[in-house]
Amino acid sequence: MAAHLPTISPMQSTQISHLLHQLLSLLPLLLVLFPAGAQGDANRRLLDQISQVGFVNVIDQATRPNVPKDQTNYDFIVVGAGAAGSSLAARLSENPQWKVALIEAGGVENIAHFVPTLAGYLQQTASNWGYKSVPQKLSCHGMHNNECALPRGKVLGGTSAINYMIYNRGNRRDFDGWAAAGNPGWSYEEVLPYFLRSENAQLQGLEHSPYHNHSGPLNVEYVRFRSQMVDAFVAASVESGLPRTDYNGESQYGVSYVQATTLNGRRHSAYSAYLKPVRDFRSNLHIFTFSRVTRVLIDEATNSAYGVEFHYGKKAFTFKARKEVILSAGAFNSPQLLMLSGIGPEDNLKAIGIPIVKVLPVGKKLYDHMCHFGPTFVTNTTGQTTFTSTITVAEVVSFLLAGNPSTRLSSIGGVEALAFLKTQRSNLPKDWPDIELIMVGGSLASDEGTGLKLGANFKQEIYDRMYRDLAQAQQDHFTLLVMQFHPQSVGRLWLRDRNPLSWPKLDPKYFVAEEDVEFLLDGIKASLRIIEMPAMQRIGARLLRRTVPGCEGHEFASDDYWRCSIRTLSYTLHHQVATCRMGPESDPTSVVNHQLKVHGMRRLRVVDTSIIPVPPTAHTNAAAFMIGEKAADMIRSEWN
Template sequence: MYLVAPLTTFLFLSFGSLASPRLFDQLQQLGAANILNLVLHPNVPQQQASYDFIIVGAGAAGCALAARLSENPNWRVALIEAGGVENFVHLTPVMAGYLQSTASNWNYKSVPQRLSCWGMHNNECALPRGKVLGGTSAINYMIYNRGNRHDFDAWAQRGNHGWSYAEVLPYFLRSESAQLQGLEHSPYHNHSGPLNVEDVKFRSQMVHAFVDASVQAGHPRTDYNGQTQLGVSYVQANTLNGRRHSAFSAYIRPIRNQRSNLHIFPFSRVNRVLIESATKSAYGVEFVYKNKKYTFKTRREVILSAGAFNSPQLLMLSGIGPADNLKAIGVPLVQALPVGRRLYDHMCHFGPTFVVNTTGQTIYSTRVPIAETLTYLLAGNPNTRLSSIGGVESLAFLKSPRSKLPKDWPDLELILVAGSLASDDGTGLKQGANFKDEIYDTLYRQLERNQQDHFTLLVMQFHPKSVGRLWLRDANPASWPIIDPKYFLDPEDVEFLLDGIKESIRISKMPALQAIGARLLDRLVPGCESHRFASDDYWRCSIRTLSYTLHHQVATCRMGPATDPTAVVSSQLKVHGMRRLRVVDTSVIPLPPTAHTNAAAFMIGEKAADLIRGEWN
């Protein structure tokens, strides 16, 4: 017997019965009492309230920073978040695909793309960003991946002193509490930080076959957060006993009730930073809570941790940004800086998909057996499909034959997903990713109907040459920024992904995957029918059609020295030319990293806390 309706039904009914003592006991058992406390007893803003530090945005960096700064009982810290509070849908890893279509996502889309996202409505790429306490760490796929030592050394070589690999590794370690089999004594992992990193307890037969096949194809087993990335590994996840461990869960929930100096304001949308124009000094923020405007003042700093889209938007709304854009929308210029002028992102190809001869191994989130659901929800059993992080089970880090990077610096990642868009019957990820019905009906509908076991290898390029841009359409804080990632503007980015597709097909032909009958799903991608199936030109068309991004936007508030004409913040994360204003989130990352960006966001928050404490202490 299966749970055919999504878990949301169960959870909605549960929250509708909060008066039940029995239910509240169950919620406490599941570690949710602090969540309920924040819902029932939120901080209410007081007009003109004064804080030592005002942090805008409660994502990975913002939560880490708020927790560290509030360790000083003499500092009053305000953490302001536009979204609400995570619930059990957020905490249930297999439900990640559904979260893309909820109010916990800002639901941004790109401008129509000429060279990519052909399979999306209006050629608009979906650009998920978290709008909830925990930020994107509350809606992403929970993959913990720090990056390559060359990434950070390149930052330092560009004049960002203090950001080399040797200097940032201690901050990755400070944040981490690793529960990884076989890595208990690794010098690259810590076991006492606030953020849990663990093996996913549920594993399908397909992932074992993929890992073995990758080794047979010449890719060694590795700890991709260890000494070297190159190779294949079971995924390391930001979960705790099979439940999502977001920034809010890791950093804020455990300490919130113990620190009267930390005030958290959900459902509060910041309009702008208040700046004294004569001194170019930030002195507070203006925000809206329950349709009423409030002003908070700061005694020390305003810190933007609103993410790669919202931090640059807030800077520009406050008069800091490109002079031409600000003039066009009627915002008085305070400081001319190249805010939003650069935007890097990792683009994926959603595929290829392979069918196999196993039975019951593909993770269908709409068909989890009721017995598994109950043992997960009520007994806390992490060994169920519900603990699968959206179906992601393994990562492989590869070199492309066209690479010009050092030999230990990967170009590509293969992400094994035990399923596809069909895994939620087209009710979750298809909508969140903006895929057209034609794409789903042609490629995946039959898999859904037959419940045929299959897996997908998402191919992601780490170091794209294409550079996008973000700017404002008007001075209304409620308007979306205009986001043009310009995916595949440089055609070599397509060729790198083609290399990754070819390698994924080669791995599929290894004995371990052939033993379970792995073979390409041979349905033609709509729009690519003029090309011979599986030819290079067919895959090039497929790459531009099944384009998919994984929340990895960076560089819109790029870090660099004042002599760098592309830089917005210094290596101290201070906005150039401004006083008492910093940006602390992934928008400061200067180059696309060899990583998913969530782990780096925690590191940036941890390092920023030391920078700030070092200055104000």
């Protein structure tokens, strides 16, 4: 292995030195990638040489936090720096006359966040709130204590800094349905410009598509690293009858290589896209990290929000808002903050002794997309599955220093392609898919049980009996995650006590509606049909015959076996919605109106995916950017 670093110019040294500083500070994490033995020893020797290069340590201005001053006044206070909060704060601060505070409970991204293949590890870090559901009776049987892991980002960038970077906006019928339900301004034709405003598309073959923009802050590109297995999957999907499609274009129905929120193969989070480029040039934008908001301050005589209380460095602070308080804390934390402030269900607030300001059904609805983690297929290929232990330091150097976007490190947690399907039981129009197949070039075996298994709360038995042999043999394989878009099961979120630092209780009630299991079963059968196509047979694709623990009583691959597997290998993809549901005030299930103002309150809005009324045909991160962009226009229109 060559031990020489790529030649760099003086102009590159500042950026590179910071990358190396962060890389070296995270050696314990990155050494997970390096196996023991001769190869591992060679990798470590190269790391030692890198550490002796002697670049000047240049600290990123973003790592120097603002220190709050109690009783400071702002025009707008935005709580939460996820996709919606970051885009909203960036847009509002474009007006130099407006003073904007953005308050985030977590810290700043580091080098691990920028490496897409490490996505599975991030869920074990402080960048994840670490939420788990209450024990589920009908799902997550393969998880410890039947508790489903519910990752949410706790870092600048929010969940966009820890997710799998899939960019999927949704179906035009989703948004038309929102508008038809009493939310003017939210039809597809009306929200598309906000998707476009946020997007900087670098998608080969779609340069002239009217559905993509090339000048927004958020980079969207095809993942450059592709295995032979994904080429076979796309070809086989076409052979099975699916068209090739741009699922963010005219029609979702079909198959496509995945579009990702990455920039030259690196994660492009909400912070990187919207805030980092401007924060040092806008004296009116103040970003506060490690600051935990505990409640909204409300003048009960006028039902007006006038500020927030928060904790920073073990001290309590208050900020005042001259114009608005805006909650962008996500589908769990925004409803939690409303309830802590006296806005929520009467039964819950009374039970824990919070004085009621406004009775609203906050948290009464909680929808999520549930996946089945599988099926998994082995192939006759060699060296196509990314095992993190086989990644070399030379690849790390190529990725970090040479900016190579085609290494295995640019794979977004292994996701390579998406297929959008209809099931026979569906009563929806043909161009409104029910099921998504997510083609992943690996499984729980890819990181030898050190990353995704832990982050997803899978039991050790699941890994040992199904995946350990694949890891030890480094057998090429891939997994098709099956996700249902339109579940009927609905859960709930509520407060366990009035302590603002306690977790809310989260009960998604997956599979309470039996039909949801049947849709996933149909999706599994569709994936098995694709595997029978000639393109898949040419690489020897075949079902991994490892019985799911707990499903031994059923004939392998029978319908009842798969139903058992669905309830065992349950897996969520961060798509929780509706906890602060948008709708007209006449809708007893809604919390905010079409302008995202909390019903019956003044100067208080919710701007994040908690306002989405029903599960969309989407991964919700793209919609969060759109919501932030649209809210910025609504707020500017009102206050200008």
